[in-house]
Amino acid sequence: MSAGVGVNLENLWIRFGDFVAVRDANVNINGGDFFSFLGPSGCGKTTILRSVSGFLDPSEGRVLIGGNDMAGIGPNKRPTALIFQNLALFPLMKVWENITFSMEIKGASAKERRKRADELLDMIALPGQGDKLPSELSGGQKQRVAIARALCAEPDVLLLDEPLSALDLKLRQHMRTELREIQKRVGITFIYITHDQGEALTMSDNIAVMKAGIIDQIGDGKTVYNDPSTAFVASFVGENNVFRGKVKEIRGDEALIATNRSGDLVSRISTANQGKMNVGDEAMMFIRPEALSIAETGTSGDHFVTAKVNHEEFEGNSFNIFTEGDGGKEIKVSIPNLGQTFEDHTGQQITLEYETQNAVAVPAGELATE
Amino acid sequence: MKNGFLKNFYQHNGKVMGTALLVIISFWIGVLIILPQLSMLDYSLREYLPSGEVGDYTLKNYRHLIYGAEGASDPYNYVDLKVFMRTIIAAICVTIFNLILCYPIAFFLGQVAKGMKLRVFALLLIIPYWINEILRAFALKIIFGATGMINAVLIGMGILDEPFDFIRADIALYAGLGYAYILLMVFPMYNVIESLDGNQIEAARDLGAPWWRIHARIVIPYAKPGISSGATMVFMLSAGALAAPQILGGPSSLWFTQIIYQWFNDGGNWSQGAAYAIVLLTSCIIIVLAFMKLFKVNMGDIGK
Known part of the structure; x- marks a missing residue:
């Protein structure tokens, strides 16, 4: 198996009338990568997928697959296969006919198709189920049949449009692992669309985080999670506490932020913004709930936050404290449950502590809405 | 089982409403459908007596369609049999023609047109049917006239030198019959095609299918119940049409219903007319069932 076929989006714009669905997207997807577009619904990620599959022509810019410009090439002629959100299995065809539909079109004999269907059914762990109708399968089984049907077309690029969203939580988590394994086995490029950051983080080699038609950041899961380049990425990927304020001082790759309600706090500047943030700029600082811990009361300094506890909850693996925060939003503190005893802080002022490297500062921007 | 159904039916509709519904449905089926057909069957099996008395049971009326009047010179009733065959074949042709014409319309309405476009298009289809059937037939007669x-x-464009007699060639008749039942073909098909998940069409395309293959493998199999109920209605109504053949038919072309009409009205021989009508009805049902069997359509699917 070769390294796989890459996909490039060059200055891609997609407009519907006056509405700009995708704004100047530039993405290089390496061959054989598991690449995710992550963003809230309506951010344009499905639109990008449809332009790669050929159902939609870009208003401007190019889509290249394996270096070839796809302009004017219809979806039935592209080396892509799309897995729809609702799977779109053909209800009147048996499972084996569904899987080998692409071979039927090329004129393969029923015997060849049967053989290939059996191989693929073995691969997706559904041996001997070829003669069933899709309606006789469970949600997870249908999911796998849809994958097999797409793989049977031997695409260079497999496109997946939130295919797990209809499944229940347990199955969804199981299918994540399975999808990743299938991708590694077949070695082709997967482009995956999701609004679920858990899915994107667990499966992807690289992630593009999108907001309202704009790609905010492209990077691997760790980068996107630990080193967000915008306030949107910081607040959309994983849980995060936000502290608003102004840059008071720049110390190399760290900044001292004069926050609106928690005094001066020190933070690392995210890689993409180093050298770009100046004293006096509006800034936002993010600290993950698990990066905060309770310090001795009364301690103060540029990495201590004092706040009044609103309420607390026990979540099993962690103990969560919610305190008054900035702009009506609470600060969440997660303390891992290692069997220690927790005292009730409700109503008390507590001091929270963090390490500078666990706080990240970005220019002020739009936050993701829950 | 039956009690269970009745109990459910009453629970769902209430005592008064349930009873009212049962009475109305029984009246409809019994008095308006079954009884007239039974009396027709009874008439067809009785000897015709000009005095208006009730004759004895006989198969004479059916014999007449096949062998003609007793003592006739031909061994078979060629005239009526020919009209009968022609009517059936023409009705099948009209049905096929309508199917070919209406499938693209139904597909356009069901999958392509959206919102305002859909409503305008549907309205354009429906408005002509506000006009009475006979008026429409006469309008066609005028359009197709010399x-x-x-x-x-055609003459203005220089394609023809002198007027072509569309009416004698029965083109006007077939156009009229086809036009008369377009809606009955379009709407059942539209109903089914509209419920087809558009992603399936895209999935087929994505997997490499050209457009005709998408129709052959995805849309038409899915639309089969709608196609068969539309085709059944058009066939039955075409074979049983009277106004269109009367108005648009050429001077020499008789439709089987016209013969039935003549037996009842001009000849006053109800028994003979009834026998012809029963033969037409039974033949049409057999043909429809045969086609359904051929295309593997279940009776239950038709209602979908």
Whole structure:
């Protein structure tokens, strides 16, 4: 198996009338990568997928697959296969006919198709189920049949449009692992669309985080999670506490932020913004709930936050404290449950502590809405 | 089982409403459908007596369709049999023609047109049917006539030197029959095609299918119940049409219903007319069932 076929989006714009669905997207997807577009619904990620599959022509810019410009090439002629959100299995065809539909079109004999269907059914762990109708399968089984049907077309690029969203939580988590394994086995490029950051983080080699038609950041899961380049990425990927304020001082790759309600706090500047943030700029600082811990009361300094506890909850693996925060939003503190005893802080002022490297500062921007 | 159904039916509709519904449905089926057909069957099996008395049971009326009047020179009733065959074949042709014409319309309405476009298009289809069937037939007669619009256009364009007799060639009749039942073909098909998940069409395309293959493998199999109920209605109504053949038929072309009409009205021989009508009805049902069997359509699917 070769390294796989890459996909490039060059200055891609997609407009519907006056509405700009995708704004100047530039993405290089390496061959054989598991690449995710992550963003809230309506951010344009499905639109990008449809332009790669050929159902939609870009208003401007190019889509290249394996270096070839796809302009004017219809979806039935592209080396892509799309897995729809609702799977779109053909209800009147048996499972084996569904899987080998692409071979039927090329004129393969029923015997060849049967053989290939059996191989693929073995691969997706559904041996001997070829003669069933899709309606006789469970949600997870249908999911796998849809994958097999797409793989049977031997695409260079497999496109997946939130295919797990209809499944229940347990199955969804199981299918994540399975999808990743299938991708590694077949070695082709997967482009995956999701609004679920858990899915994107667990499966992807690289992630593009999108907001309202704009790609905010492209990077691997760790980068996107630990080193967000915008306030949107910081607040959309994983849980995060936000502290608003102004840059008071720049110390190399760290900044001292004069926050609106928690005094001066020190933070690392995210890689993409180093050298770009100046004293006096509006800034936002993010600290993950698990990066905060309770310090001795009364301690103060540029990495201590004092706040009044609103309420607390026990979540099993962690103990969560919610305190008054900035702009009506609470600060969440997660303390891992290692069997220690927790005292009730409700109503008390507590001091929270963090390490500078666990706080990240970005220019002020739009936050993701829950 | 039956009690269970009745109990459920009453629970769902209430005592008063349930009873009212049962009475109405029984009246409809019994008095308006079954009884007239039974009396027709009874008539067809009785000897015709000009005095108006009730004759004895006989198969004479059916014999007449096949062998003609007793003592006739031909061994078979060629005239009536020919009209009968012609009617059936023409009705099948009209049905096929309508199917070919209406499938693209139904597909356009069901999958392509959206919102305002859909409503305008549907309205354009429906409005002509506000006009009475006989008026529409006469309008077609005028359009297809020797001095009608079509001849005028064809002569004006230099395609024809002299008017073509569309009516004698039965083209006007087939057009009229086809036009009369377009809606009955379009709407059942539209109903089914509209419920087809558009992603399936895209999935097929994505997997490499050209457009005709998408129709052959995805849309038509899915639309089969709608196609069969539309085709059944058009076939039954075409074979049983009277106004269109009367108005648009050429001087020499009789439709089987016209013969039935003549037996009842002009001849006053109800028994003979009833026998012809029963033969037409039974033949049509057999043909429909045969086609359903051929295309593997279940009776239950038709209602979908």
